[in-house]
Amino acid sequence: MKLNVDQAQVRRCKNHAKTIAQDVQSMIDEHSTVAVERTILRMLGLDGVTALDVPYANALVDHIKEDCDLSKGVVHYVTYAMHETQQTPQQIAEAVASKKLSLKAYQALPKSPYVALLEPYIDTTFQIILKQRAYRAETLAKQPQKTTPELYVIVATGNIYEDIEQALSAAHKGADIIAVIRTTGQSLLDYVPYGATTEGFGGTMATQENFRLMREALDGFTQKHHRYIKLVNYASGLCMPEIAAMGAIERLDMMLNDSLYGIIFRDINIKRTFVDQYFSRVISAFAQIIINTGEDNYLTTSDAFEHAHTVLASQFINEQFALLACMPPELMGLGHAFEIDPNMPHSFLYELAQAELSREVFPKAPLKYMPPTKHMTGDIFKGTIQNALFNIVAVTTHQSIHLLGMLTEAIHTPWMSDRALAIENAQYIAKAFQAFSEEFTYVEGGRIKKRAQDVLNNAQGLLKTIQEEGLFATLEHGRFAGIKRRPTQGKGLDGVFKKHPDYQNPVLEAMLKRLQEGS
Amino acid sequence: MKLNVDQAQVRRCKNHAKTIAQDVQSMIDEHSTVAVERTILRMLGLDGVTALDVPYANALVDHIKEDCDLSKGVVHYVTYAMHETQQTPQQIAEAVASKKLSLKAYQALPKSPYVALLEPYIDTTFQIILKQRAYRAETLAKQPQKTTPELYVIVATGNIYEDIEQALSAAHKGADIIAVIRTTGQSLLDYVPYGATTEGFGGTMATQENFRLMREALDGFTQKHHRYIKLVNYASGLCMPEIAAMGAIERLDMMLNDSLYGIIFRDINIKRTFVDQYFSRVISAFAQIIINTGEDNYLTTSDAFEHAHTVLASQFINEQFALLACMPPELMGLGHAFEIDPNMPHSFLYELAQAELSREVFPKAPLKYMPPTKHMTGDIFKGTIQNALFNIVAVTTHQSIHLLGMLTEAIHTPWMSDRALAIENAQYIAKAFQAFSEEFTYVEGGRIKKRAQDVLNNAQGLLKTIQEEGLFATLEHGRFAGIKRRPTQGKGLDGVFKKHPDYQNPVLEAMLKRLQEGS
Amino acid sequence: MTIRPYGDTMNDGKVQLSFSLPLPCSLHGEETAKAFALKMGLHDVQVVHASPLSEQFSYYILYGTTHHQVDPETVQISDVNTDSLSKEAIEAWIERDFEAPITFVGASTGTDAHTVGIDAIMNMKGYAGHYGLERYKGIEAINLGSQVDNDSLLEEARKHRADVILISQTVTQKDVHIQNLTAFIELLEAENVRDEFIVIVGGARISHALAKELGYDAGFGQKKYANDVASFALHLMDQKQRKKKKL
Amino acid sequence: MTIRPYGDTMNDGKVQLSFSLPLPCSLHGEETAKAFALKMGLHDVQVVHASPLSEQFSYYILYGTTHHQVDPETVQISDVNTDSLSKEAIEAWIERDFEAPITFVGASTGTDAHTVGIDAIMNMKGYAGHYGLERYKGIEAINLGSQVDNDSLLEEARKHRADVILISQTVTQKDVHIQNLTAFIELLEAENVRDEFIVIVGGARISHALAKELGYDAGFGQKKYANDVASFALHLMDQKQRKKKKL
Ligand code: B12
Numbered sequence A, B: 001m002k003l004n005v006d007q008a009q010v011r012r013c014k015n016h017a018k019t020i021a022q023d024v025q026s027m028i029d030e031h032s033t034v035a036v037e038r039t040i041l042r043m044l045g046l047d048g049v050t051a052l053d054v055p056y057a058n059a060l061v062d063h064i065k066e067d068c069d070l071s072k073g074v075v076h077y078v079t080y081a082m083h084e085t086q087q088t089p090q091q092i093a094e095a096v097a098s099k100k101l102s103l104k105a106y107q108a109l110p111k112s113p114y115v116a117l118l119e120p121y122i123d124t125t126f127q128i129i130l131k132q133r134a135y136r137a138e139t140l141a142k143q144p145q146k147t148t149p150e151l152y153v154i155v156a157t158g159n160i161y162e163d164i165e166q167a168l169s170a171a172h173k174g175a176d177i178i179a180v181i182r183t184t185g186q187s188l189l190d191y192v193p194y195g196a197t198t199e200g201f202g203g204t205m206a207t208q209e210n211f212r213l214m215r216e217a218l219d220g221f222t223q224k225h226h227r228y229i230k231l232v233n234y235a236s237g238l239c240m241p242e243i244a245a246m247g248a249i250e251r252l253d254m255m256l257n258d259s260l261y262g263i264i265f266r267d268i269n270i271k272r273t274f275v276d277q278y279f280s281r282v283i284s285a286f287a288q289i290i291i292n293t294g295e296d297n298y299l300t301t302s303d304a305f306e307h308a309h310t311v312l313a314s315q316f317i318n319e320q321f322a323l324l325a326c327m328p329p330e331l332m333g334l335g336h337a338f339e340i341d342p343n344m345p346h347s348f349l350y351e352l353a354q355a356e357l358s359r360e361v362f363p364k365a366p367l368k369y370m371p372p373t374k375h376m377t378g379d380i381f382k383g384t385i386q387n388a389l390f391n392i393v394a395v396t397t398h399q400s401i402h403l404l405g406m407l408t409e410a411i412h413t414p415w416m417s418d419r420a421l422a423i424e425n426a427q428y429i430a431k432a433f434q435a436f437s438e439e440f441t442y443v444e445g446g447r448i449k450k451r452a453q454d455v456l457n458n459a460q461g462l463l464k465t466i467q468e469e470g471l472f473a474t475l476e477h478g479r480f481a482g483i484k485r486r487p488t489q490g491k492g493l494d495g496v497f498k499k500h501p502d503y504q505n506p507v508l509e510a511m512l513k514r515l516q517e518g519s
Numbered sequence C, D: 001m002t003i004r005p006y007g008d009t010m011n012d013g014k015v016q017l018s019f020s021l022p023l024p025c026s027l028h029g030e031e032t033a034k035a036f037a038l039k040m041g042l043h044d045v046q047v048v049h050a051s052p053l054s055e056q057f058s059y060y061i062l063y064g065t066t067h068h069q070v071d072p073e074t075v076q077i078s079d080v081n082t083d084s085l086s087k088e089a090i091e092a093w094i095e096r097d098f099e100a101p102i103t104f105v106g107a108s109t110g111t112d113a114h115t116v117g118i119d120a121i122m123n124m125k126g127y128a129g130h131y132g133l134e135r136y137k138g139i140e141a142i143n144l145g146s147q148v149d150n151d152s153l154l155e156e157a158r159k160h161r162a163d164v165i166l167i168s169q170t171v172t173q174k175d176v177h178i179q180n181l182t183a184f185i186e187l188l189e190a191e192n193v194r195d196e197f198i199v200i201v202g203g204a205r206i207s208h209a210l211a212k213e214l215g216y217d218a219g220f221g222q223k224k225y226a227n228d229v230a231s232f233a234l235h236l237m238d239q240k241q242r243k244k245k246k247l
């Protein structure tokens, strides 16, 4: 530990964050959402879309929401129907979608006694997920552990087949992790599109088939080159838990998963997305999928020097939300970024201080370190240097998930060649600096140590305020990223509901049980 | 001091180097060369060329060499002729060139009693040089001292007028020092071309008029922007002292000046260039012109990791040669370079160690730090990163003369835009890293300290060997740059001669006198 | 008088270029890269760097000499041709000649979630030392934020009786912005209200030329600030005699 | 089947370009830069970066889409078309078919002081793991070093009865190498000895095509080593029946 920050102070911060998260959790426990209900159905094996491309999960939930009372939860209706019709959840959904069946009749009935009927279905899905988990663990165990950060690049062509070309090129060049960025609008859709897609803007649709296609291509590479390539997609949004479930089934390795991002940058309703996030994180924890949080984004709207502490504070809070979802630290890809204006004197020192601090405060977390984006310009040569300095900090402070900066960040979504240059940049720095951190100690009272302490102090102050006012008020005041959000506004609010006393979610319970037993 | 190298060991190295240099100096003191003699004439005000473009200095020296006995030195003949003809040295040279006058008659005469006749001429030239010195000192005193290394770039278009455009652009961008590279063949010419020139390959002719034109252009910039731009050219070669004299008169601020470079990389005769170097360094010392030595070049033919110690050893030797020429450390721009193969792990650590070491061993010297050249490729993006790392080392180890690396080093002599990008690269790094060195201390027993110690040990060992075998033998064995040279070979040998007992060089004496009096 | 690009000698025509090819990295790939350079009118082409991107793709960096010439005199620049006034001058002008307030309604539209650009123009704080419209006396600035669809934008514009509509578009991949921007003009025309508003678009990749082409009154790209757009809007309102004080 | 450069979609034609112009940095400069890109056959051109180099010069980075297409099938590669043998194979071949030694005389000629290239080919040590000719059994390698003028080179070649003359040229600025290389061939012809030697040139900026054009038997550029040049020389001697053992 190079900074030797006061561990007692860190503990105080964590305690503030814990209270903050627990407050929200009590709200979460009382509510469910259309997305959560659809996710339960997917975990029961529901798949496919209607003639009008409506996913059966949506068709069923919409029917219950419109014609019955969703507050009792889909499980209530499906289990009664299964008992009565002796059909599978899939058959029931299809019957409902084609208006051959209505579940209205079950609305008035007492708490369903037939939940046990779901066990085989839940079990099938769990087996798939456990198999994927095991496969990942074994493959990773077979290959040598990297000592420098894992190289993470994005593909964003809009066309899954083109994405695959790009991903293979990146893997060929040495990327360890590949993320498929979503098309710009998707996170606001209240359903998950279906099938392979070739049309997207600034990204590609997140669909289960697209997940499968990319997974298959990357596994192909692994067979050939004996290097496992991790696959990433984005859960945050209106379909957070559904996408988390799809990712668990198709063996994604990481998921961008942060309701604060959705609230602040996508104007998604606060309650909606916190409830969704909880279920999605439990699923990811069960599937041993690393989550990535989005604190880095704050610095794209707020100044990175002045608001550095908001990033740290948010990481503390995200850590607690993850713990409440039974996630071990090893799955917490907390986000931060290298976004200080290069025109600021000593910028490198401040970036180093910030990165060391995150590393030291969250020693076990696979930190996600984002490259310069906001201050990237059309000057691709200067951009190359900005990325090199970022890479130096990433290697020197032992960041884990190393998102590579693109020299064309200010211009277009990455071209194949941009990505290759980014990987070569990072590889050169990793080779030259791999042992640099062992070579020096920071001077007491120097700019770096002082800066780290200041940021920690400010984060503590902010956490204290948030604990006092509550996280919702904090969001209303726009303390993160300078963007104000109200719990009574935002997209997806109408999809939130208070759980009826008879509400049941056996899928969640089963996962929690296994997680608590630690299996 | 960050490495705390053993000062006693450094002293031992300096003592070895001193003996090595003194051995050579005794040879130097017994000899003179055609270049030295021509330089004496130039210091007496000789200028211009014959109808056949032969400089009068050459015409006169050639006449004495061919028709008389040069071992008595030009002063012998010129002073007799002045006494007898009542003419100026210039008039005498012109008369000789046009065969109107022969100096043969004076050959047999005793040691010249008329040396005093030269005083007014010597004085005139000294006054010019002292004025230039004063102007430089005053102008520099008026502007703030830079705390980061001075940015040095080269222009090399071959056309002095195009060079001026490029130099002004560089100054505009923030360059502090501008060097005009010579055309490829010039250092082997045994005369200095005359007038403004527009044809050169890989560089531009070094002529007094070209010096004047560039100086004028840069002074113009200084008037406008109140920032003095230092001008550099190249002395090393067959006309070393002559060019040094021209530089003193036209107020160049630095001169590449290293006979080891000439010997090794230009196959110039060892004796010839050591004799020339001595006089040229005395002139530069008198004119307060910083010399730049060429150790960096060794690493373009030898591996930079394995032969790092040869650079340090050579720096020790060059320091002693400079001291023998009455140079203060403040004028010793000892050279070294960032040339370790980027494919080598820890390359950055080793470069840092080497640069810290030079800085610590020569605390007062304005070290000249050369950028990566040998391992630069056509990959201009990788090259940009190599240059950035070099810039980080330069700033962090407080190098003085910071030669900027060009992203197109492997492709062509710098374009105006290449230079601008190099300057922007260095400026960004200087801003971000200016205080970095104050932030850390090196770990005892770490790779960096160990590497520095190894290099110092090996340099000491090499110096010991050289002291034992003598510098000439060392050059025969090719211990520097792996290139072997013999004292009986090489270009310009026939221009060296043993001084006759009657030989006199009042110009040298006058300068030494003033330097010893420290004026 | 025509010119050429400049390397280190006037009109030497030196240029650098780079691109990838769907070919394995090989001498054949390099020669194909050269062939493209030749088609672009370069000679003395050198492939200085070639590297594989995968088994099927490769990347090349080239240097060459172009024989093309351009006469700078003949080059037209398409930019908002009203000079920009200072905040103070704009406020004074409104005070003097217009019936305040002038209402600006703005948003980052379609699926675009980038607000920094529109905020830079509209919010108090502004950007790079230029205050935003909210701070202008005599201007009413309503910023609807991001991801606003065209219908809601028009609705809001009508509700607030907007004089000027400001649209920000940052994501341009696969020309998503063109589709969205065109759709808005079509909407205005369908509703027969195109002339009721001054409609301005901006964004990092937006040029005035493009904006005019799409039927907007003006387009503003990087390094444009609140006073630039306000100046333009006022000049246009002045021309069209909108909200002018009757004397 | 023709192709285009590749950005992120097959045949999208994306390229990057940069150059300077003898114009002040301004919107007009940017538009002039665009005008050049258009002449090169690019469309959708974006000047993504513009910066002043001085009051009279400016630098631009551009991205655009080329409509040019090339059919890779039709692209000819000009390279030494003999495949390279290993050191061992070469030594064996000499042993078997030739009257050893085969003599190579080499130098870095004219005012060129760069020896690393010629040393890489000729000296024991070699380069990048490829031994130099000096180490080859059956080959006599005489390296004259640098700055060797054409006359001395020919003289030495005759003196040593060279079979192969190797010339290295590194400095190419203002085509100094062309002048020097041409002069040597003219010298050989003047002396009527062109056919007595295999004459090969090499250097970072030397291509086989250029070498042939200048009247040399072959040209070798970067990433060529001793075995490449030796293989070529032997194939040619074999063809010309030089120093072949009579069986
Ligand atoms: C910040 C940022 C984000 C933030 C946005 C936060 C927020 N609330 O705005 C977050 C992290 C959320 C984000 C997300 C995404 N982004 Co984004 N993002 C950027 C980034 C880094 C900076 C943009 C910025 O703020 N610039 C600063 C502002 C002030 O500049 P500006 O917008 O040009 O505005 C100036 C002028 O253009 C003008 N102006 C702008 N608008 C208007 C309007 C009017 C009326 C006027 C008069 C003037 C005007 O005035 C301003 C001041 O001069 C850029 C990369 C870069 N360095 O440019 C990528 C970038 C814009 N993002 C991109 C993409 C694709 C995305 C994503 C789709 C996925 C991804 N790759 O990250 C997502 C989804 C967003 C969506 N659906 O739209 C791409 C767009 C590529 C393209 N050309 O299509 C970029 C270029 C990055 C990249 N290379 O991939 N992004």
Ligand code: B12
Pocket (backbone or CB within 6 Å): B156, B181, B183, B184, B185, B201, B202, B203, B265, B297, B300, B301, B373, B374, B375, B376, B377, B408, B409, B410, B411, B412, B413, B414, D106, D111, D112, D113, D114, D115, D116, D117, D118, D120, D121, D127, D166, D167, D168, D169, D170, D171, D172, D173, D200, D201, D202, D203, D204, D205, D220, D221, D222, D223, D224, D225, D229
């Ligand atoms: C080392 C070096 C020097 C050293 C040379 C030391 C020495 N004894 O060789 C020193 C410091 C002395 C030097 C001086 C100068 N150099 Co210099 N130098 C370089 C440098 C850094 C590396 C060249 C090198 O050694 N490459 C490694 C060798 C192994 O590669 P190679 O030569 O291409 O050889 C390979 C192939 O080409 C081939 N090959 C080469 N020759 C032959 C011959 C045959 C027969 C065959 C078959 C194959 C073959 O085989 C080799 C192995 O694959 C380059 C920049 C760079 N990174 O390329 C500049 C560079 C070559 N130098 C340059 C210049 C201009 C000079 C100077 C004139 C001034 C200056 N700018 O420094 C002076 C004067 C030299 C002169 N009069 O010629 C320019 C040339 C520009 C141009 N294209 O015209 C360059 C490109 C730097 C630059 N951008 O300005 N230089």
Ligand SMILES: Cc1ncc(COP(=O)(O)O)c(C=O)c1O
Pocket (backbone or CB within 6 Å): A182, A183, A184, A186, A187, A234, A235, A236, A237, A256, A257, A258, A261, A266, A292, A293, A294, A295, A297
């Ligand atoms: C945590 C998190 N989730 C999601 C996203 C992407 O979301 P969208 O698909 O809405 O652009 C990001 C992008 O930066 C993120 O940081």
Ligand SMILES: Cc1ncc(COP(=O)(O)O)c(C=O)c1O
Pocket (backbone or CB within 6 Å): B182, B183, B184, B186, B187, B234, B235, B236, B237, B256, B257, B258, B261, B266, B292, B293, B294, B295, B297
């Ligand atoms: C000390 C020294 N002198 C002179 C030169 C240049 O000499 P030439 O003009 O012979 O290339 C150099 C080039 O690197 C040098 O280092």
